[in-house]
Amino acid sequence: MLKFSHAIVTGGSSGIGAALVNILLDDGAEVITLSRTQGDFSGHRKSENLWQISCDICDEDQLKAAFQKISDKWDHCDVLFSNAGFGISGTVASTEKSQMIKQFDVNYFSAVSVIQNCLPLLRRGKYPRIVLTSSVAGEISIPYQSFYSASKASLNMLALALNTELKSDEIKTIAVMPGDCRTDFTDKREKNPETWACYERSEERSISKMEEDERNGYAPEFVASQLYRYAGKRRPKALYGVGTSYRILLTLYKLLPLRLTTWIVSKMYG
Numbered sequence: 001m002l003k004f005s006h007a008i009v010t011g012g013s014s015g016i017g018a019a020l021v022n023i024l025l026d027d028g029a030e031v032i033t034l035s036r037t038q039g040d041f042s043g044h045r046k047s048e049n050l051w052q053i054s055c056d057i058c059d060e061d062q063l064k065a066a067f068q069k070i071s072d073k074w075d076h077c078d079v080l081f082s083n084a085g086f087g088i089s090g091t092v093a094s095t096e097k098s099q100m101i102k103q104f105d106v107n108y109f110s111a112v113s114v115i116q117n118c119l120p121l122l123r124r125g126k127y128p129r130i131v132l133t134s135s136v137a138g139e140i141s142i143p144y145q146s147f148y149s150a151s152k153a154s155l156n157m158l159a160l161a162l163n164t165e166l167k168s169d170e171i172k173t174i175a176v177m178p179g180d181c182r183t184d185f186t187d188k189r190e191k192n193p194e195t196w197a198c199y200e201r202s203e204e205r206s207i208s209k210m211e212e213d214e215r216n217g218y219a220p221e222f223v224a225s226q227l228y229r230y231a232g233k234r235r236p237k238a239l240y241g242v243g244t245s246y247r248i249l250l251t252l253y254k255l256l257p258l259r260l261t262t263w264i265v266s267k268m269y270g
């Protein structure tokens with residue numbers, strides 16, 4: 001397992017990101033977080049090794065200023081956990097374009113901007129890693145969350161491409177796909193208030209099932225431990241599932257006929 005001395009975590013103020021910060025600090029790393037609000041790590045015995053920078057990653061100027069501050073302090077970064085994200089829900093028929101753009105801005109375009117800003121530091125790391133928090137929804141498109149699914153599928157594509165583009169710098173990119181996890185993510189989901197009456201009941205049923213699954217999902221500490229474990233592999237793959245059941249699900253999804261998997265998803269969330 002690799003050990004990281006300098007780590008950057010986007011979305012480190014809560015949930016999976018905050019759990020990651022605790023693991024990194026426990027393991028002796030210096031950690032910088034980028035999120036709009038600050039998490040409470042005052043109880044951590046190594047909290048002096050943490051620097052939380054307030055930054056909306058969608059704001060290019062804030063992002064540039066944040067990385068200027070980081071470069072003034074550090075000459076390299078070993079691992080970037082690009083973890084910030086959120087979800088929207090609603091039918092394709094009624095989702096406003098502005099919401100679609102916001103979904104992709106936070107989950108995908110800003111993740112790319114963070115990577116672009118972080119590259120000079122990563123290139124000077126010893127075994128540099130970029131770890132993207134994707135989702136099972138990036139492989140299995142979830143009805144009424146199709147834009148969230150598409151934004152996470154884009155992260156998977158990004159990981160696959162970056163492993164070739166950044167090969168000469170020996171930077172490895174890993175997209176990790178957690179399934180349901182009990183964090184504030186569920187309450188922060190932006191639900192489209194507009195819907196066509198004909199789709200209303202199935203949308204409601206689907207979203208409330210999804211929310212229930214999330215509230216009964218993995219603890220963020222477990223998901224963070226898996227992100228950390230994959231980051232530390234010497235020869236990581238580009239894509240990983242999290243937890244035995246989700247890894248089996250992802251494998252079956254690839255093996256079974258598309259007609260059958262589409263029917264199963266439709267039965268579960270239709």
Ligand SMILES: NC(=O)c1ccc[n+]([C@@H]2O[C@H](COP(=O)([O-])OP(=O)(O)OC[C@H]3O[C@@H](n4cnc5c(N)ncnc54)[C@H](OP(=O)(O)O)[C@@H]3O)[C@@H](O)[C@H]2O)c1
Pocket residue numbers: 010011012013014015016017034035036037038055056057058083084085086087106133134135136177178179180181182183184185186188214217220
């Ligand atoms: N929970 C699940 O079931 C689940 C499943 C699969 C994947 N995921 C993914 O896991 C990641 C972490 O989510 P979570 O479950 O831990 O939820 P969470 O507790 O809501 O954490 C989301 C984090 O993203 C940050 N963030 C959101 N928008 C931001 C912005 N514009 N600029 C900077 N930071 C921003 C938030 O910080 P601020 O609000 O302080 O800015 C927060 O720290 C997300 O990418 C999510 O899509 C979650």
